[in-house]
Amino acid sequence: EKQLRLSNWNLAFREAVRLTYVDNDYWATAKYNQLTDKIKMGREDSAKLDKAYELSRSGNIEKILAAIEKAKEITEQSYAYKEAQDLIKDSGNKLVEIAQNKLEQGKWSEVLDIAYKLPETIKVPELKSDLIDLAHALSRAESGTTWDLEEAIASAQKLGSERPLYKKGQQLISRWQREVEDVARLERARTYATSGLPSDLRLAVAEVEQIPRGNPRYEEARGEIRDWTRQIQLIEDRPFLERAAQLASYGSIDSLQAAVQEARKISRGRSLYQEAQSKINQWSRSIQQQEDQPYLDQARTLAIRGDLYAAVATAQQIKAGRALYNEAQSKVRSWKLELEGQQRLREAYQIAEAGTPQALRKAIRVARQVPTSTKSRSEARTVVNRWSYKILSIARSRSAYNLSESIAIANIVPSGTRPYQEAQRQIQSWRKILAPPPPPPVPVRRPRPVPPPSPPQVVIPKPAPSPPSVVKPSSVVKPPSPVRSFPIVVPPPEVTSPSGIVKPPTQLEPPRFNPPAGRKIELIDADS
Known part of the structure; x- marks a missing residue:
């Protein structure tokens, strides 16, 4: 257990x-x-x-x-x-x-x-009953009308002091009673505000301002105050803005300045303040445009005439923060780039006057620094190509006596120019002349074939001197007896084909030996 x-x-x-x-x-x-x-x-x-x-x-x-x-x-x-x-x-x-x-x-x-x-x-039956009663009272008070709030108060007052949720009921009753007062003030204030007159709107604001912070309808009261205050400010400030707009419609500097002064009467925090500031900015911009446009027009005229330094100085009179400042600065940057391009081009011309390949190369390098967005860029491209052709011409003129120097000069021609490819082809041509062709490949020799055995050697003895014979007219010369002849094998030299293949030797027919008439040839055996 x-x-x-x-x-x-x-x-x-x-x-x-x-x-x-x-x-x-x-x-x-x-x-x-x-x-x-x-x-x-x-x-x-x-x-x-x-x-x-x-x-x-x-x-x-x-x-x-x-x-x-x-x-x-x-x-x-x-x-x-x-x-x-x-x-x-x-x-x-x-x-x-x-x-x-x-x-x-x-x-x-x-x-x-x-x-x-x-x-x-x-x-907990009493607690359960109190919860139900107070929940019903809350549902009645939710609508917010004076009648429903009073009904909710009456329902909560049924809870006696001995009930579990008596304190909670008293808190709700106090809250709803304050809310009844707030609702009454709001209703009176809304009645005042219906006329739309500034004086009545101020009365409405004063009425709801009596609702203290922490009351149930405090936030609602603040919302009404904001709305009515805005209406008052619109009624009071709209005439200033309308008079300012009328003055600005004339378009002159004086009328625009007067419009700005009129609009500035609407102070910060007022309902029309943002709208007034927008109009002030618009009219101030128009004033600045009318004041500064002559400077910009004069600067453009000077630039067209070619006096870029004066154009820059004139445009820079338009100060930062003015309406035309950004446009003026854009023009100033453009003209300064033109001046830089002209300066680079002048430097390139001065360097190129020496006429040497090195000077021309340096001049090309300087000319290529001309900004791409300038008018001088087109002229820079033209002179770069012209000087590149001149470098190639100098290289060709020296090729008659010094190809190495010609190659070095032709290599100066920069890439991206018109004669560049032509210069590269010329360099390849000169290099072929300077460098002889490589020797042909060494042929692979095959083993020499073994020659066949030599035939018997023929020994022809020298004839003994004999006394000169006297040929008688009547004597008959006998034909020589037939002589045995043997072919003599002479190994020919090896023949190599152009492709490097060794051809086998061919057997050649030896020349035949015919002894003189009347001579006898003895054949001697090699073994004897």
Whole structure:
């Protein structure tokens, strides 16, 4: 029993098991089953209670109500019954606290919703009744009319001093009574303001200014004061602005200045102040344009004549903050760029007078610094191309006696100019002349073929000197006997084709040896 009350289910079951060892059928069976049933029910009720606690801690109205319903499932026979009842009470107090907070916020519909859902197990019938009565009173006061406010006061006065929400009712009554007074003041003030006259509007403002800060209708009163004050200022200041506009319509400097002075009578913080300032800026700009336009026109005329220095000086008389200042500064920047371009072009011409390739290159570099947006830029492009052609011409004139120097000079021709590609082609041509063509590739020689064995050597002995023979007329010269001849093989030289391929030697027919007539040739064997 002790372990069950402490929710120690495992220890309780261990104690129950010990009953089965008792030498008594009642304790070992009936009592054992009774205890195990209690343990089972205790476990189930403990799980329900845990779930109820979880729901109650959420702070959500619906979940708190669900926690109460879950706790109500635990019966009186359960060891968790007392704890469940405590949970129901705490949850009910939470709901009442939430309802009172909603009452403070004026959310009467949510107050009614909570009050009607409070379960009967929460023994606070008077508190529930007070919540319902005050919620109904709030709903009547919400319209804001004097009649409904008085009805709400009467409803709240029904709560006696012994009721739980008596103090809250008295607070609401005090608030609604002040609101009744505020409503009466607002209604009187609105009646004054209906005429639209400045005097009546001032009376209306004075009436609602008596509503103190913290009263229910204070913010509403401040809104009415702002509206009526604005109407008063519009009525008072509109004539100033209309007279100023009429003066400005003449368009002269004097009339525009008079219009500005008239509009400045509308002081800061007045309803028409912003509109007046806009008109003042517009008319002041017109005055400045009329005053400064002659300077800008004169500067343009000087620039057209080519006197840019005088044009810049004239335009700079228009000071910062004036209407035409930005336009004047734009022109000044443009003319200064023109002057810079002219100065760069003059420097380039002076440098180019030397006529040397180096001087021309430097002149080209300076000419390319002429700003792109200036009129001098076109002339700069022309002279850059002309000087580039001149550099190429100098290089060609020296190519007859010094190609290396010609190449160096031609390399000076800058990229992006018309003769640049022509100069590059000329440089390639001169480099080919200076650099001879590379030698042909060395052919790969194949192994020399082994010559065939030599034929037998023919040895021709020298004939012995013989006495000169006397040819008789009658003697007959016999034809020479036939001589055996052998071909002599002479290995020809190797022949290499233009492609580097070694052709095999071909066998040539040796020349035949014909001895002189009347001579005899002996054949000598090489082995003998």
